[in-house]
Amino acid sequence: MQSTNIPGRIKLARKMAGLPTQASLLACIPGWKPSRLGNYEAGISTPSADDMLLIAEATSVSACWLMFGQGPIRPSERDLQAVRHQNLTQMLKGIEEDGERLAxxxxxxxxxxxRLREHLDNPFLPISDELAGRLERLLETKPGWLDEQHVEHDPLFLSFPEEMRELMMIYSELPAAQRPVLMATVRALRESLSATD
Known part of the structure; x- marks a missing residue:
């Protein structure tokens, strides 16, 4: 079962991109050995920021979401079904090992x-509004909870200062064409501050 950690998000991004195997993703990233991606998906090693960017580009997902689980999954739109699938996977983590809870x-x-197993295994299988409502009632959460991204269990994202998390969110939510403007503004501010020191 996938989780909302980096290995789980890499697998989910790969499947959402229509790449069913690691080999199919490797074909999109020239120069990588199979063990490199295998170690990332297994959680044996953590990708560098540059490698996360390559995976994000190859799978057309937001690098911020891929690394931290925060922000839109795809840079240009909020992918509702992917968010629902991610939350379903997280909320049912470990339940299959507990027969009574599963029943x-x-x-x-x-x-x-x-059908539940199909939903867990297939991020393309739509989770209907009706099923989403039943899931939310089961969890005793507010309506719409399943449609929101939750990163409270992602220690990597939470380890960053609040201002940095906010900046990453702003960057992630911008259209690709506007991101260079933000980066140029930040660099100009940094140079301005350096000049006054």
Missing amino acids: TTIKRLRISRK
Whole structure:
């Protein structure tokens, strides 16, 4: 079962890009050995920022989301189904190992075990508004919770200062054409501050 950590997001990004295997993603990133991507997806090693950018470009997802789980999944739009799938995976993490909890969950969701497994395995399988509502009632969360991204369990993102997280969110939410403007502004500010020191 995928989780909302970096390895899980790399796998999800790959599947969302229509790349079913690691080899199919490697074909989009020349020069990488299979073990490199395999180690990233297995959580054996953590990608550098440059490698995360290459994966994000190859899978057409936001680098900020890929690294931190924050912001729109795709730079140009909020991918509702991907957000729902990510939250479903996180909320049901570990439930398959607990037969009693799994049986109760399936009953309350009014869904078969097979269908639940299909939802967990396939980020392209739409989670209907009706099923989303049942999931939210099961969790006793507010309506719309499943449609929001939640990073409270991502220690890497939370390790950054609040201002830095906000800046990363702003960058992630900008259209690609406007990002160089933000970066130029930040660099100009840095040079201005350096000149006054």
